[in-house]
Every structure is written in C-alpha cells, then in structure tokens.
Amino acid sequence: MLAVSYSFIFSQVILGVQQLVVTRYLADCFYEKRYEDIFPAYVGMTKTTGVLASVAFLVFLSFSDLPVLLNMLAFVLFMTINLIWVHFLFLSAAKFYQAVAYSFLIGGVIAVSAVLVTDRWLMPFLTAPYAKSIALTASMTFGLIVTLFGLFTSMLLTFPRRGTRDAFAYFSYFDRYPALFWTGFLYNIGVWVGTWIIWFAPGSSAHLDTFRYHPVYDTAIFLSYLTIIPTMTIFVVSVETRFYERYRMFYGYTNEGGTYQQILRAKGAMILVLRQELQRLFRNQGLVTLLVLLFSSGVFVYLGLSPESHDVFQMTTIGAFSNAMVLVLTLVLLYFEDHRGAAFTSLLFLSLNALLTIALLPLAEDGFGLSFAIGSTIAFAFALIRLMWYINEIDYHTFSRMEPRPLTETFTRVGDWLNQRSAS
Structure with a gap:
C-alpha cells in the first residue's frame, strides 16, 4: 500500500513540472495544425519524465532499506505510473477520451483481479521475507502496465505522424509561459x-x-x-x-x-x-x-x-x-x-x-x-x-x-x- 501511495503521490508532482506547459504547446499545435510536431513532443516529454522519475527514485534509494527485488519492483511501478500520466495528457489533448477510459477500465480490472487471485491462492505458499509484499505489488504493477500498453497503443493509432525530430522544441514554452x-x-x-x-x-x-x-x-x-x-x-x-x-x-x-x-x-x-x-x-x-x-x-x-x-x-x-x-x-x-x-x-x-x-x-x-x-x-x-x-x-x-x-x-x-x- 505504501509503495503504491508513494508512487502516485510523487509521480503527480513530477507531472506538475511539465503538465500545463506541454498542454499549452499541444493546444498551439492543434490550433495551428502542426500535427507533425505532436509526436516529437510526446517523445521529448517521455524522455524528460523518465529522467526526472529516475532522479527522484535515486533519492528514494539513498534511504531505502527495502530488499533489492522490492526496490526494483517499486521502480517499475513508479516509472509505469509516470508514463501513464504522459500518455493521459496527450490523449486528453486529442480528446480521445474513449481510449483513456477503456485503458484504465481494463487495466484496473486486471489489477484488482490479480491482487485478489494473489491474496486468495498464493498467500499460503509465500513464506519468505517480503514475499507477500512483492507478490501484491507485482499484481498491482501488472494491471498498471496493461493500462500503459493500452494508452501507448492508442497513441500510435491517434498520431500516425511519428517523427522524433526536435523532440525538445516544447522547452521554449517554459521561457514563454513561466x-x-x-x-x-x-x-x-x-x-x-x-x-x-x-x-x-x-x-x-x-x-x-x-x-x-x-x-x-x-x-x-x-x-x-x-x-x-x-x-x-x-x-x-x-x-x-x-x-x-x-x-x-x-x-x-x-x-x-x-x-x-x-x-x-x-x-x-x-x-x-x-x-x-x-x-x-x-x-x-x-x-x-x-x-x-x-x-x-x-x-x-x-x-x-x-x-x-x-x-x-x-x-x-x-x-x-x-x-x-x-x-x-x-x-x-x-x-x-x-x-x-x-x-x-x-x-x-x-x-x-x-x-x-x-x-x-x-x-x-x-x-x-x-x-x-x-x-x-x-x-x-x-x-x-x-x-x-x-x-x-x-x-x-x-x-x-x-x-x-x-x-x-x-x-x-x-x-x-x-x-x-x-x-x-
């Protein structure tokens, strides 16, 4: 529960660094019909988010006393949630709400089902230290990865122009709209x-x-x-x-x-x-x-x-x-x-x-x-x-x-x- 809570809380803070600036950049791209600039911005925001999330997790590792396997799983969970917010932002800007809803619904059902199955059938066999925490966290992470996969597939379908040139051009909007x-x-x-x-x-x-x-x-x-x-x-x-x-x-x-x-x-x-x-x-x-x-x-x-x-x-x-x-x-x-x-x-x-x-x-x-x-x-x-x-x-x-x-x-x-x- 704490690993999931921390991941959601601090991923929201990381999202806040770029959220409104990128939203304004995308709004201008749509208004000016510069559709070819949207996917590069997605690539740039994904890379930037990955770097920020990695730095934040390194800070967490500096005082974490969790076992290596649980730390690795927590990193996957944290990074997955961060990337979900990136995809959510771009698909919302494109008003593809149906894809967002279905991705969260399917991923949520799978996450809950995986946790319930783990709790019902696997718990009696998990006796090693931290094994139960690892199993439950992995179940939740699996469902979120399914959500991310659905959002990523929707991104590919929504934006067929998938260039990567000038992926960080949106950085100029931090200067224009601080x-x-x-x-x-x-x-x-x-x-x-x-x-x-x-x-x-x-x-x-x-x-x-x-x-x-x-x-x-x-x-x-x-x-x-x-x-x-x-x-x-x-x-x-x-x-x-x-x-x-x-x-x-x-x-x-x-x-x-x-x-x-x-x-x-x-x-x-x-x-x-x-x-x-x-x-x-x-x-x-x-x-x-x-x-x-x-x-x-x-x-x-x-x-x-x-x-x-x-x-x-x-x-x-x-x-x-x-x-x-x-x-x-x-x-x-x-x-x-x-x-x-x-x-x-x-x-x-x-x-x-x-x-x-x-x-x-x-x-x-x-x-x-x-x-x-x-x-x-x-x-x-x-x-x-x-x-x-x-x-x-x-x-x-x-x-x-x-x-x-x-x-x-x-x-x-x-x-x-x-x-x-x-x-x-």
Missing part, C-alpha cells in the same frame, strides 16, 4: 505538502525505516479525495459542452472581426453560462460533501476505522471540496489566459497549506484536517474573486493582451542542445 510551470508545479506540491509535514508529526510511523506515513491522517485524506469524483466528472462534461461553445463564439468574434454588439452579446452569454455551470458544480459537489459528512460515521464504523480518523475525515472532506474548486477555478483562469492569477492561486494554495499545517501541529489530530480545510477554502475564495474580477473585464483583457516576451532563453537553449544531441 507562469504555467509555476501554476502546475506549485499546485501539485500544495496538494500533498500538508501530508508530507504530518508524516513527521506525532502519531506518524516509519515502516521498515523507509516509508513515512500517518495512519490516521492518510486514511482520512484518501477517503476524502474519493468524495470529489463528481466534481471532476461534471466539470469535464460542462466545459466540453455548454461553456466551450460560448467561449469559442466569443473568441471567434474577437479574433475574426465581429461587430461590437456581437462581441457584447457573446460575452454576456459566455459569462452567464459560466456562472450557471459553476453554480451547478458548487451546488452538486456541496450536496455530495454534505451527505458524506452526515452519513460518514456509520460508514467508518462499518469499515472498522478509528474514531480519530473520522474526526480528521470531516475536516479533510471540507478541504477536499475546496481543493477541487481551486483546481476548477484555476483551469478556468487558464482558459481565459489569466496565467498570473492562476499562478498566484497555486502559490497561495501551497503557502497556506504548508504554513497552517506547521502552525496547527501542536493541536495534533485536532489540527490536521483543520489546516487543510482552512488553507484550501481561503485559496478557493481568492480564485473565485479573481475569476469574477477578470471575466467582468474580459473584453479589455482580450484586446489589450500582448504576446509574452521571454525574460530568458535558458530552456530554449537547453532544448536546442538536446535536439542537436539527439540528431547526432
């Missing part, structure tokens, strides 16, 4: 910074002198994040349907010479639909969160979880709600290219969660979930105010926006050097 890097990187750290701090708080443990964890808080935060699945589903559906149509109409008029009245009407329709969709999202997720809080005590008793975990869960569920809203509003800000507002939101989200967690550590379990709830809610309020202010003046921001001039060309030069090395 706020995108900071937004993704800081947000993903902000999601987990409180957890990392609490791993060293009273009540935490160090399993095999390798994995830090806090049984009470980790259980609560995991269950809390399950409650925001409706938000992710509703947001994707609403953005891809009603809101995007009005968004495209408004920017179609502004970019293609619409009349002043057409632009005003399109702006009003876009803002109205955005408000309706956000209100619907807040209302539906709020209702889910409220119902979970009302009936959670019985569920915790049924699952045999401790009352301490339930107390923390009540606060972390509120924090998870606000966290989901922060993510949604940040993405909407990026839709309108308010990169500075998105970066400030991520910075505030990270800073508040870190500082409040440290400040409330003396309260022990009474303060764990409270810090997450307060920090996420304040960041949610800031993002909402920023979005309301920005869209009310969206026509001004649209017509006065200037193409950003890179403050530095460091990443561009690194990308050019890597492309030259690859070509030679």
Whole structure:
C-alpha cells in the first residue's frame, strides 16, 4: 500500500513540472495544425519524465532499506505510473477520451483481479521475507502496465505522424509561459505538502525505516479525495459542452472581426453560462460533501476505522471540496489566459497549506484536517474573486493582451542542445 501511495503521490508532482506547459504547446499545435510536431513532443516529454522519475527514485534509494527485488519492483511501478500520466495528457489533448477510459477500465480490472487471485491462492505458499509484499505489488504493477500498453497503443493509432525530430522544441514554452510551470508545479506540491509535514508529526510511523506515513491522517485524506469524483466528472462534461461553445463564439468574434454588439452579446452569454455551470458544480459537489459528512460515521464504523480518523475525515472532506474548486477555478483562469492569477492561486494554495499545517501541529489530530480545510477554502475564495474580477473585464483583457516576451532563453537553449544531441 505504501509503495503504491508513494508512487502516485510523487509521480503527480513530477507531472506538475511539465503538465500545463506541454498542454499549452499541444493546444498551439492543434490550433495551428502542426500535427507533425505532436509526436516529437510526446517523445521529448517521455524522455524528460523518465529522467526526472529516475532522479527522484535515486533519492528514494539513498534511504531505502527495502530488499533489492522490492526496490526494483517499486521502480517499475513508479516509472509505469509516470508514463501513464504522459500518455493521459496527450490523449486528453486529442480528446480521445474513449481510449483513456477503456485503458484504465481494463487495466484496473486486471489489477484488482490479480491482487485478489494473489491474496486468495498464493498467500499460503509465500513464506519468505517480503514475499507477500512483492507478490501484491507485482499484481498491482501488472494491471498498471496493461493500462500503459493500452494508452501507448492508442497513441500510435491517434498520431500516425511519428517523427522524433526536435523532440525538445516544447522547452521554449517554459521561457514563454513561466507562469504555467509555476501554476502546475506549485499546485501539485500544495496538494500533498500538508501530508508530507504530518508524516513527521506525532502519531506518524516509519515502516521498515523507509516509508513515512500517518495512519490516521492518510486514511482520512484518501477517503476524502474519493468524495470529489463528481466534481471532476461534471466539470469535464460542462466545459466540453455548454461553456466551450460560448467561449469559442466569443473568441471567434474577437479574433475574426465581429461587430461590437456581437462581441457584447457573446460575452454576456459566455459569462452567464459560466456562472450557471459553476453554480451547478458548487451546488452538486456541496450536496455530495454534505451527505458524506452526515452519513460518514456509520460508514467508518462499518469499515472498522478509528474514531480519530473520522474526526480528521470531516475536516479533510471540507478541504477536499475546496481543493477541487481551486483546481476548477484555476483551469478556468487558464482558459481565459489569466496565467498570473492562476499562478498566484497555486502559490497561495501551497503557502497556506504548508504554513497552517506547521502552525496547527501542536493541536495534533485536532489540527490536521483543520489546516487543510482552512488553507484550501481561503485559496478557493481568492480564485473565485479573481475569476469574477477578470471575466467582468474580459473584453479589455482580450484586446489589450500582448504576446509574452521571454525574460530568458535558458530552456530554449537547453532544448536546442538536446535536439542537436539527439540528431547526432
């Protein structure tokens, strides 16, 4: 469980380094019909992710007391999850959601089945030290490899132009849009910074002198994040349907010479639909969160979880709600290219969660979930105010926006050097 948890947590942080920058690069490629540049970017991001993941795992190895075989298996698991996120990003950009859904479904079913078969039939025969951990981790890894294989096959089918020239050309976007890097990187750290701090708080443990964890808080935060699945589903559906149509109409008029009245009407329709969709999202997720809080005590008793975990869960569920809203509003800000507002939101989200967690550590379990709830809610309020202010003046921001001039060309030069090395 700890190997899987660590792999997912730290792979998400590694994804945040490139996620939004590459997404913007792909959006420009699709808009400008530069389809031949997409697969090289996939190759470049895959290589970069592999290097970052390997460095992170070397850090892990420096203090790992696990046996060699389990370390090797943990590396395969960690690398597989990192590569899954890369494929997920490219296929989502191409809107090939069906391939993503089937790959995760089939891989998930195989992973669960393999774990159940291992638990039911192999456990009695596994008596060597760490054998059971290795068997269960291998079962989970096998299912994730199937998911990765499905996503990779879908990549080959989706992008028939499979050149590898200038695979690191997208590095220039780190210079052009540094706020995108900071937004993704800081947000993903902000999601987990409180957890990392609490791993060293009273009540935490160090399993095999390798994995830090806090049984009470980790259980609560995991269950809390399950409650925001409706938000992710509703947001994707609403953005891809009603809101995007009005968004495209408004920017179609502004970019293609619409009349002043057409632009005003399109702006009003876009803002109205955005408000309706956000209100619907807040209302539906709020209702889910409220119902979970009302009936959670019985569920915790049924699952045999401790009352301490339930107390923390009540606060972390509120924090998870606000966290989901922060993510949604940040993405909407990026839709309108308010990169500075998105970066400030991520910075505030990270800073508040870190500082409040440290400040409330003396309260022990009474303060764990409270810090997450307060920090996420304040960041949610800031993002909402920023979005309301920005869209009310969206026509001004649209017509006065200037193409950003890179403050530095460091990443561009690194990308050019890597492309030259690859070509030679």
